[in-house]
Amino acid sequence: RPAGDTRLEALKRDAERVAAALAELAGTHSDDPARAVTAGRIRAHIKARRQRERFFDAALFADPVWDILLDLAASRLEERPVSVSSLCIAAAVPTTTALRTIKMMVDRGLLVRRSDPADARRTFIAMGPATARAMESCLETVLNTPGL
Numbered sequence: 001r002p003a004g005d006t007r008l009e010a011l012k013r014d015a016e017r018v019a020a021a022l023a024e025l026a027g028t029h030s031d032d033p034a035r036a037v038t039a040g041r042i043r044a045h046i047k048a049r050r051q052r053e054r055f056f057d058a059a060l061f062a063d064p065v066w067d068i069l070l071d072l073a074a075s076r077l078e079e080r081p082v083s084v085s086s087l088c089i090a091a092a093v094p095t096t097t098a099l100r101t102i103k104m105m106v107d108r109g110l111l112v113r114r115s116d117p118a119d120a121r122r123t124f125i126a127m128g129p130a131t132a133r134a135m136e137s138c139l140e141t142v143l144n145t146p147g148l
Helices: 004-024 039-054 064-077 084-091 095-107 129-143
Strands: 109-115 119-127
Touching: 004 129, 039 064, 039 129, 064 084, 064 095, 064 119, 064 129, 084 095, 084 119, 095 109, 119 129
Parallel strands: none
Antiparallel strands: 109 119
């Protein structure tokens, strides 16, 4: 195995450990079941974000990485696989931009691709383990910010 691959794996492990330690130090995990991060709460957050488009040009709010992560986080809680085409829609940007963004996220190790065993033409996308943990901690914080 090339030395670069071993170093990259070591860096990923270090990043996962740091993310877990930060989440623990921040105390971001809510024990209140009413404040638990659920797929429904994430989907409500997505819907609220889309309401901005009633008042302002949607292009002002293009944030495909965050939209992709939100959709994948909700789908993960629903235990529902997400196809590339579905994720392109969730990204709320032109398809070419969404595909470029997905590729960049896969290349950076944030997302993983999996072939659909039932249909070789379809590919599923999921968050990598470290990304899933980071999103869980992030959403605990974002959705449970006092006053929101």
